[in-house]
Amino acid sequence: MEKKKSSSKSPKLRAIDSTKDTDNTELGTKERYGCFNIHPDWLQVFNNRKWLAFLIGVCQLLFSTVTSGYESSIVSTLQRGFGLSSTDIGGISVCFSVAQSTLGVILSHKAANSHKGRWVGITAIIAAIGCFIYALPHFVTKSYGILSSYQNGNQSYGICSSTSKPSPLTDQEQASQKGLYIFLFCLGQFVIGAGTSILRSIGWSYLDENVSPSVSALYTGINLSLLGLGIALGFVFGGTALDLYVYWPAEVSDPSLTIDNPNWIGAWWLGYIVIAAIIILMAFPILALPRHLPNYEYYKMKRAQQAEGKSKIDRYKSKTLKDLIPSLKDLLLNMPFMCTVLNLVGNLIVLAGVGVFFPKYIESQYGVLASSASMYTGIMIVVGMLVGIVLGGGYMKYKKLKVLGLAKFAAISTTLSTVTVAAFLIAICPRTLIAGVNIPYHNFTSEIAVSQTHNLSDNCNSGCYCDSETFKPVCDLSTGITYFSPCYAGCTSKGIDFNNGQQVFGNCSCLSTNTNAMRNHTQSLDVVLNYCPKECNALIPFIIMGIIFAFLVYCSLIPSYQVILRCVPESQRPLALAVQWVFIQCLANIPGPILLGTFIDGACSLWEVQNGERAFCWIYDNQLLAYGLAGVILAMRIFSAIFSILAWYFLKRDIKKYAGIEKENIKDDHEADEKEPENKIIKPSSSNQNMVETASKLNGFTETLV
Template sequence: MRNGSYPPQIPYAALAYSRVHAYKGMAFSYFNGTITTLEKRYKIPTKTSGLISVGNDISTTLTCAFLGYYAGRGHRPRYIALGLFILAIFCLLMASPHFIYGAGEDALKLTHEYVNTSYFNATQEDPTLCQSRLPDCVQAASQWAPIILLFVAQFISGIGCSLFYTLGLSYMDDNSTKSKSPAMLSWSAFLRMLGPAFGYSLASVCLRFYIDPQLKPLISNEDSRWLGAWWLGWIILTIIMLISAFFLYLFPKELPSARARRLKANEADAVVHSLTELSLSDMLQSVKRLAKNKVYVYNNIASILYFFGYTPYWIFTPKYIETQYQQSASTATMATGTVALAFSAAGVLLSGYVISKYKPSARAMAAWNGIVDIFTVMGILCYVLIGCADSDKTTSMSPSTPDSCTASCHCEYVHYAPICGPDNVTYISACHAGCNSKLKDELGRLTYTGCKCIGAIDIANVTELQYARQGPCPVDCYKQFLIFLGVMCFLKFVGASGRTANLLLALRCVSSEDKSFALGLGNVIVSIVSFIPSPILFGWILDSYCVVWGKTCGSKGNCWLYDTKSLRYTINLLAAAFIFAGSFWNIGVWYHAKDLQIFDEEIKPKKDSQLELNELSSERKQN
C-alpha cells in the first residue's frame, strides 16, 4: 500500500503491541463484567470491590516509573513478555477462589440437586417466613480470605501492566516513522478495542452458565440471585496470556527498519542519546525536565480529572445497568462490551483518518480534546434524566422498621428472596411481607399466604390481598435501557475520537530519551490521583445508597437493592463535575502546544538540535 494511504501497512511492532494490549484489555474488562457476581458470591460491598480493582494501580504506582526508565534501555520485547507471564499468573489467581471455596451454599440451595425439605418443603419450617422467635444467628465463614486473594491477584497484575504499557508503546513508536504514527496509533487502538469487546462478550457467555455448570438451577439467569460461572473465563485468559508471552519473547530488541533509521540519524541526536546513563541522578533530571514541560503537565492534569470522573463508568457500568434498568448481568455485560465498544472503534478509526489525511496542528488536537470533555459532560448529564420509574419504585423500599407490620417477624438475618404481591410491589422476602405460610403448586412454584403487610393498605380486601408469588415483580425498563445505551454509544464514539490526538500529544511533547520514563511517570501520577481513589470513592457512594444488605452475623455482606434515583443523581453529577474541571486544563495545553511538532515535516533545523544538545550537556556538567 502506498505511503499516505489509509489504512496504513501497520508495522509488526504495532501489530504485536495491539494484539497483546487486546489480551490485557480482555482480562480487565472480564473482571468488570463479572464484578457484581463476585460481590454476590463472596458478600462483598461495592467499596471493597472498588478497593480490589485498584490493586493493580497501586503496584503500577510503585513500579511504573522505575521500570519505564531502566527496562526501557534493555530488551523491551522480553520485558513485555515477562509482563504477560505475570498477567497469566494474575488470571490464574483470579480463578482460584472458586476452586478453593466452591460455588457457595447460597448458590447450591437454588439447584435441584441440593433441594432439601428444611428449605423448600412447604410442610417444613422455612427461615424466609415470618417467625415468632428470633432465629439463631449462624456465624458465616470468613470472607476476607478470598477478598485478600483477589486483591493480591490485582496487585500482581499491575507489575505486568507497568512493563507492558511503558515499554510497549515506546517500542511501537520507536519502530515506526513519525509520518505513519497517527494512522498506526488509531489502527492499533482499534485492534486493542477488540480485547475489551471480547472480554465483555466472554463474561456475558460465562455468566449464562450457572456457577456450577454440572448442577441444574431452580431460577433463571434473569433472577437477581443468579450466580454465573464467573471463574470460567479466567482459565481461558490464562492460556491466552501464556501463548502470547511466548511469541512476544521471540521479537528482536530492535526491528531492522528501525535500526536503519537510527543509524541515519544526525550526529547531534546520537550524542544526545549517548549522554543518557542509567543512574538515579539522571532520572531526577528527567523529572525536572518534565516538570518544566507545561504541555506535559497540563495534559496530565486534564487526564487526571477526566479519568477520575469517568473511571466509575469503566468499572461499574454493568452494575449500573443492572441496578438502574433491572437487566440481567449477562445482558448488561454484553451491551457494555459489544455495542458500546463498536462505537469506540469507529471513533478511533475516524480520528486516525482525519489526522493522517489533514495533519492538524498540535493546537487543533488539544482543542478537540477540550471539546470532547464538553460533549462528555453533556452526555453524563443526560444520564441523570434517563431513569426508570418502575425500578425506582421497586428499589426505594427499605427494610421494615421496629414499628412496622413485620416488627415481630425477626427478619434481620433473612437473606434476599424477593416475592411479588398482588399490588405489583416486590418485597425483600416473605418475612418482610409478614407471610406466615406457603403452598407449592404442581409446577413447583411457591405461593406465600398470610402476608399481613400486603393487605395492611386495603382493610376492605385484607384477606384477599394477603398472598404473594415467588420471585420479583416484572419491571419494564427496556425502553429506558435502550435510550441509555444510545447516549453511552455517543459518548464512547466522541471519547474515542480524541484518543489518538491525546496520545500523539503525550508522545511528542517530550524528547525521545524521556519518552518511556514520561509515560511511566504519567501513569504513576494518574494512578495515585485518579485510578486508585476514584473506584473507592464511587464504590463508597454506591454502598451509601444501599437499602437492602445481605446481612450476616459477621458483616453486612453485599448490597441487593439500591435507592436508584438518588444514586443516579449523585454519581452522574459528581462525575460530570470532575470532567468539566478537566476541560479548563486542556485550554492550557492548547495555548502552550503552539510550537509542538507532531509530524516529520515539522522537524526543527539542525542548529536547534545542536542547541538542545548544548543545553543538555551544560545541565549535565552542573550536576
C-alpha cells in the same frame, strides 16, 4: 564532480532509506527473530513491524479484556458470592493500580535501554499468574452463602415457620473466609498490575520506535481501538460466563434457581482461567522478538527531523537510576506534556471509577440481568469506539494534523463530551418498591428515605422466624409491591403455577392487611418469586447517549496519546509514558474506584447483613444514584476540558518559542561565517554542523502548524 557526489551515499545508508524492511538474512544475531541463539531463516518472516504490531496489539487486547471489561462485568456477582461491599470492591481494584504506579516507573526506566521485547514477554507471564491467583477463591471456598437455601434439597426454605433455622456457617467462619477471599483478590490484582505495568510504556514505545513516524499515529489508534475492543470483549465474555452456573459444568439442583433469580451466581472465575492460558501462549512469540527491528536507525532519524518544541532538545540519555531525577524534572517542567497527562487523568478517573461499577449501575437502574448489563455496556463501548476511531482517525488523516492540530482536536472532543452527562439525569427508572425497606407495610403512599432505618418486621409476620440474611424477593402482582422474602410476606405455602412454570407462594398474611391496596376480595393472597416488573423505557436513550460519550472519548484519546509521544525527546518517551501512567494510576485509577464505591454504597436502600455487618447492597435508590454519578462525571469532564485547552495553548507557545530560538542561532552562525577570511578553510564543528542541519529542518516550519 556531480556524478561523483550523487554516488557518495554509502550502500548502508541506501539500504536504510527504504521504508521496506531490510533483508533479514543480512542482519546480525541481535536483529534476528528467535530465542536462545536459535534464529533460523524460516523464522525471519516474522521479523517485521506488522508482526510486532500484531503481538503488542493482541497483548493489549487480552490485558484490557481481563483488567477492565471482564472485571467490571462480574462485580455484582463477586459481591453476592463473597459478601463484598462496593467499598471492598474499590479497595481490591486499587491493588492493581498500586502495583502499576509503584513498579511502572522503575521497570520502565530499567527496560528503556534494555531488550524491550523480553521485558514485555516476561511481564505478560506474570500477569497470567495473577489471573490464576484471582480465580483461586472459587476453588478454596466451601460454599457460596446465598446458595445454601438452594442446596441439599432444602425446598421449604423461606416459608413462614414457627421454628428458627440455623445458619450454615457461624459468624466467625464467615468473617474468616471473607478475609481470605479479600486477601486472594488483592494479591491477584497486585500481580496482574505488576505484569501489565509496562505494556503502555515499554510496549508502545517499542512499537513506536520500530515503525515509520508517518504511520505511528495509525498504530497508536489501532492499539487504542484494541484497548477499547478488549474492554468490550471483556463485558461480552463476562456476560456469557455469568449465564453459566458457578459450579459449571455441574447442573443446578434447584429448578427455582434460574438466571433471573437475584441469588443466581454465574461462573465468574472461568474467564480468568481462559484468558491467562491465552496470555501465556502469546508471551513466547513476544520473547523471540529482536532488540531492534530492521530500519530502526532510519526511523529514529525521521522522528528527529519531525520533532517540534521541547522534543527537539534531547539532553538526557538515561542509562542508570541516578539519571532518573533530571529526566523526571525535565518531564514535569514540560507544560504541554503535564497538561495532556492531567487531561487524561480527568478522562480516566471517570472510566476507572464509573467503569468498574457501570454494569452494576445498568443492572440496578433498569432492572436487567447481570449478564445483560454486561452485554449492553460492551455494545456502548464497541459502537462508540469504532465510530470514534473511524471518524476521528479519518478526520486527523484527512487534515494531516501535526502535533498542534492534534492537541486542538483533543480539546474540542473533550469539551463536547460534557453534554453526554445528561444521560444520567434523563434516563432514570422508578425504584423498586419493597415493603419495610422504602415503603411502609400498611401505607403504600408514603416513603422511607435511604437515611432512615428500615424495619422488615411487622405484625403480619410476627409469628414467623424469618432470616434477614437471605434475600429472596417475591412480588404481589396486584399491587406491584415486592417483599423481602416469602417469610416476610407471611406466606405459609409454596407451589408451581403450571400455566407458566413460576414458583408461587400462597396464604400470605401481609397481603391481606394492606388497607390502602386496591385488592379485589376474589383475588388470591399469592406472590410470585422475583422482583415486581417495572415499566421503564429509558434504557435505549441511555445506551444511545453512552455510545455518543464513548465516541467523543475515543476521539480525544488518540490525539492526546500522540501529543504525549510528540512533545518529549525520543530518549524520554518510555519514561514519559511511564510517568503518564503513574499519574493516571495515582490520581485516577486509585482514588476513582474507592470514591465511587463509597458513594454508591451511600445510595443503598437494602443491605445484605452477614456477621452483623453490611456485606453488599441488594437495592439502590435510583434517583440518588443517578444524580450523584452525573455530578461526579460532569466535574471530571470539566477538569479534562480545562487541561486539554491548556495543553494546546502551551504547545503553541513552545513551538513558537523554540522555532524563534533556533532561527536566531542559525542567523548568528551565518553572521559569524561571513566575518571569517575568505582564504581560510574552516572545518565545521559538530555544533555548527547541527545548526546547518537544523536550518534545513526549519524550511516551511510555520506551514506545519495547524
